[in-house]
Every structure is written in C-alpha cells, then in structure tokens.
Amino acid sequence: MKWSLRQSRFSLDALARLLSLPLLVTSTTTLGFVYVDSVYFHGFMRPSTVEITPLNFLRYNLLPSNLAEHGLHPRWLHLVVNLPMIATPGLLFYVLWAEFDLFTSRTGEVPKGKPGPQSIPCFLSRCSLPHSAYYWVRWSATSLLSIQPHQEPRFLTPLLVPMIAIAVNNARITQARKSFLISWITANAALAVLFGVLHQGGVVPSLFRIHDIVYNDARGIHTHDFQIVYWKTYMPPRHLLAIRQEDVDSRKISVQDLSGASPDMALDALLIFTAFPKLPSTLLVAPFHAVQELGEQVAECLMERDRVFPHLDLDHIGESVQTGWKDGLSLGIFDVDVECLRKTPPYEP
Structure with missing residues (x-):
C-alpha cells in the first residue's frame, strides 16, 4: 500500500504488485479454513463434503423461516x-x-x-x-x-x-x-x-441449579432419569452441568437445546420419551414469555420449580415487557407433567 501511494500514477504493474500478495494470502487462508472445516464436520475431505462456512452462512440467513x-x-x-x-x-x-x-x-x-x-x-x-x-x-x-x-x-x-x-x-x-x-x-x-x-444472564446459573436438582448432594447420585430441555435461550454450555460421562452414555440424563424452535416443536420435544416404559423426569428451562406462547392449557402442566434473576432476552424485549418486569427479567425452571401434556390438545387420544 505504501509503495503504491508513492507512485506518481497507478499502472497495471503497480496494481498487480498491490494485489498479488493480499490475494495469495487470502487464497491460502481460505483453502486452509475450508480443509479444516471439512475434516472437522466429516472426518475427511471429498468434493461432496466440502464445507464453505460463508456460503453456509448465506444459505441459512437468506431464509426468513430460519431467522424467525x-x-x-x-x-x-x-x-x-x-x-x-x-x-x-x-x-x-x-x-x-x-x-x-x-x-x-x-x-x-x-x-x-x-x-x-x-x-x-x-x-x-x-x-x-x-x-x-x-x-x-x-x-x-x-x-x-x-x-x-x-x-x-x-x-x-x-x-x-x-x-x-x-x-x-x-x-x-x-x-x-x-x-x-x-x-x-x-x-x-x-x-x-x-x-x-x-443478556442471557440466567443460562449459566441455571446449569448449577439443575446440577443440584439432578444429583443428590450427600451421595452424589441421581435417583431417576432426567430429560433437560432448554428453549428460547442461548446454547447452554453442557460441561458446566457437570454430568458424569456414564450418565450421558447411558442416556439416563440428556440435555436438549431447542434454541428458538416453535411452540409445536417444543411440545414434541417434551413428549419425545412418552413411549418409553419408564418416564424420565422432565425439566424445561425457558423464559416466562416463552411459556406463555404454549397456551394456558399447556402452562397448567408446568410447575415452576425455580427461577433465575436477572435474565434478559434482548431478541424478545417486547414480549418480556408484556410479561412484566419480574417474570420478564427471569429465567424459569419448570417441572413438566408429561401425562398432563398428553391429555391437552392436540395430544389428547
């Protein structure tokens, strides 16, 4: 850049010298990132498994349904x-x-x-x-x-x-x-x-509180299986939950991150284990404004077990304001009555 600015006028030779090194570095770096991403997600790199992250970014963000x-x-x-x-x-x-x-x-x-x-x-x-x-x-x-x-x-x-x-x-x-x-x-x-x-300040403290719910403090064991569902929050860092690896492998304790899924998808996730002979205890971690989106009948099947304050969702400020300052600035931990959910429309047999 400095060399080019010292020239009396621009020429093709000056432009080539100016762009050659940046283009070389950019190309090499881009190919390196593509290779690393492809190997990370697929374990190998083939023409059918090439991962170009900026292209994936555009594909995802150009769909309004994803952004919603x-x-x-x-x-x-x-x-x-x-x-x-x-x-x-x-x-x-x-x-x-x-x-x-x-x-x-x-x-x-x-x-x-x-x-x-x-x-x-x-x-x-x-x-x-x-x-x-x-x-x-x-x-x-x-x-x-x-x-x-x-x-x-x-x-x-x-x-x-x-x-x-x-x-x-x-x-x-x-x-x-x-x-x-x-x-x-x-x-x-x-x-x-x-x-x-x-902003999303209740996510990390909620993991500590759920750990105390799942594991008995005195013996350090869990009494029954748990299904933990996070909804309408940032991705919870699972390592802070401190779940033992054997409990994860045996699926005695599972954690699902629903991100910004629709209310119907959230209900499906809460009912996913109803076909099993032994029902796990289900915990839903979600803002109070999100619980209201499930409807009054579904909300009756949720019992507030704990709440984390403060928690602000900047992506849904309007909904938080309508919920009220106390509930709008809190993240709820709810016990889910799965049998009650099965009897609510449209899940009523």
Whole structure:
C-alpha cells in the first residue's frame, strides 16, 4: 500500500504488485479454513463434503423461516441502535466528524489563474486512500448486515477497528476533553452490565441449579432419569452441568437445546420419551414469555420449580415487557407433567 501511494500514477504493474500478495494470502487462508472445516464436520475431505462456512452462512440467513427462530428485527436497527451502542456516542461523534472532513476536504487545489487539476472530494482522491478505505469498510459492512432481518449488536463488533482508525487519523480527536473520557467509560460500563450480566444472564446459573436438582448432594447420585430441555435461550454450555460421562452414555440424563424452535416443536420435544416404559423426569428451562406462547392449557402442566434473576432476552424485549418486569427479567425452571401434556390438545387420544 505504501509503495503504491508513492507512485506518481497507478499502472497495471503497480496494481498487480498491490494485489498479488493480499490475494495469495487470502487464497491460502481460505483453502486452509475450508480443509479444516471439512475434516472437522466429516472426518475427511471429498468434493461432496466440502464445507464453505460463508456460503453456509448465506444459505441459512437468506431464509426468513430460519431467522424467525432467533427473532426478527427492523432493518434499520443496526444503523440507528446497534452501531451507536457498540461504538459508544463519544467515538461515533468523532467518526462522523472525520467522515465529514473526508467528504468536504479538497485535493488538487491550485491558485487562481493557473492551470491545474480540478478540485475533487478527498475521499475520491489517491491521497486519502487508506482513510476512504476505512470509510467504505464501515458503511459497506453495515449495509450488507442490515439486509438480514435478524440483527444482533455483536455482528458489528469487528467494525470497531476501522472506526477507531478513522477517528485517530483525524486531528479533531486531539481536541477531545474530559467529557469524551467520561462518556466512553460510562457507555462501556453500561454495556458491560447489559451484555455481561443481564443478556442471557440466567443460562449459566441455571446449569448449577439443575446440577443440584439432578444429583443428590450427600451421595452424589441421581435417583431417576432426567430429560433437560432448554428453549428460547442461548446454547447452554453442557460441561458446566457437570454430568458424569456414564450418565450421558447411558442416556439416563440428556440435555436438549431447542434454541428458538416453535411452540409445536417444543411440545414434541417434551413428549419425545412418552413411549418409553419408564418416564424420565422432565425439566424445561425457558423464559416466562416463552411459556406463555404454549397456551394456558399447556402452562397448567408446568410447575415452576425455580427461577433465575436477572435474565434478559434482548431478541424478545417486547414480549418480556408484556410479561412484566419480574417474570420478564427471569429465567424459569419448570417441572413438566408429561401425562398432563398428553391429555391437552392436540395430544389428547
């Protein structure tokens, strides 16, 4: 890049030198990732088992039915809410100032009456190529991610690097006062509480409580089989449940993650073991707003055993608000009466 910028004008030779090394590194890295993913998921690599993760990402996220399981959002959410939240107001202020300067500054100016190049915006000129590249990365990535109706703030986290580069390469950041530092600390502290404590904050504590339910503290054994179902939460890290390997192999204790499945799929999962002669005890771990989606008749078959507070599902804020502040900010652990479920429509024989 630096070598190219020192040239008086661009040429095919300069362009080839500029792109050859990045293309070589990109191609080698891409092939390495494809090989590792293919071997990881299939144990070997053949033309029929090639795994291209970005392609799989597009295939999955282009289907609205898949995204609906995780929550649908307006397409303006990234630009209006998520980007200012991730960048924090102070940093975004100086990024916007830097981009304004990039658009309004001019290059190629000459004194009046003398021939010379016309004045053109600096973001189109060769002199600001690194700065304009940061700009295009930020806006193109935000625009592409905004096409999908499922928008989470963490998707925009990689944009912090080009945004910081935009701000620090502009002289206005040197004029920042204590107000910028205060706003930066305050915003990051608030985000730490929001994403580090509240958002899906009940998942890990619920695993510890379920361990105490499943295993007898005195003897360290379980009295009967358990089926544990997580619904409408992030994927629970199963190792924190501390289940013994022999119990997993024998399927005496099983853990299912339903993610954002529909209520019908959730009911099917709760009833999957009803054909067995010995019914396991079934525990459902889900937000209270999700339980309401099952209907009143099904809810009567669920008995609240414990709850974890706080737990906030940022993908379903509206439903949590309607549930009320206490239930909306809690993750429930419910005992499931499977015989009762079998008698509720449409499972009534």
